[in-house]
Amino acid sequence: ALSTNAQAVAAFGIDTANMFEFWDWVGGRYSLWSAIGLSIALSIGYDNFEQLLAGAHAMDRHFASAPLQQNLPVLLALIGIWYNNFFGAETEAILPYDQYMHRFPAYFQQGNMESNGKYVDRNGQAVDYQTGPIIWGEPGTNGQHAFYQLIHQGTKLIPCDFIAPAISHNPLGDHHSKLLS
Template identity: 70%
Template structure:
């Protein structure tokens, strides 16, 4: 999840000289559709598995291996077309991969953090090693902030406390993660792993069943797509759904310059971003709705019937990251 999310999110920094594919689902359709786009003479498979025993990964790896062997008719082709991101040198060698082409990492690295380890090799190949190291520097900076910043200024701590507050004291069972950036379209799915795999437990370290809520369900979709799907529920539904909005200040694609687009897309995107957070916070009261309907020339009876349906109560929580 992590490498594909980052490769998509940082695609503007890629030279795009390599065609990257990611296959994680054991559903054969996933592998079949990827192999249709690949050339067995020029394809390199990176098998990413800490233990080199994960069922989904090794099933897909076995299929890829057979695909290579069917074409090359030579067992030595495996070593030429496969590398491993793993801690299991014995398993890697047994598969037919030269352990000189095994990128190892510490065995205590969990899957949800692994993109920062050798598992992130596809990221380095995509965006280049210098950008890869800059990404690590950014991660180190926020780690140091979390470790050293005073509680009142500590962003990860603040977000964690807000999450506990809404989940345990307001009964908020879900959180919407809403990136207003198409490059981050995989971020919500990735962050489900980062948060829900970590907190999705009901037993404490002491082996006792907990008496509190341990974590909400995370979900989301890039804006503005979600506005035409589920924002109605967030604004006017009966459930409180805290939201995290994310957006880049600058766009990587100024279409007015690139292709002569008649309008600049990014200000429109950001206006939606700000409008949604404002509406969640402050709502739309009945007098404003009534004035809007009167301006459209509706009669009093029609206005009276429509006003309750168009009022936004507001006071719905969100965080904004720019």
């Protein structure tokens, strides 16, 4: 069992010796990096899971040490705030051009909108600005016949993040460059 509540695990009939505990302050958006990540490690293999953790750690170090004008998380956050509050863009599209990332828009949506879905600041005061956009998206090829017409030729400002693999794991890897052209 993966739980923060040993009593509930025992009441359910599971020996707490078979329980992976994690702190009760670990929110859903951070659970990947806690014991909840066990299911991911089992699915992708521990070597790949360690690479995932190493990549996250490298970005954490970058965020903590890079100057603001070169700090990728800060720049992306500022662009998002700018589009949402100064240009009135209410949505942001996440468009991966890799079928292996087909669930990434939903994952990013959950993390971003859960974190920014607040109407008060950290002191409990109501805010008078937009706290975040509506995040949505699909893999590029799905979206091309569904909503790209609106993005390219419509009257709405829709900021988009196009994501493409640096190295394709798809047997038809040359198709990525064709799809992106």
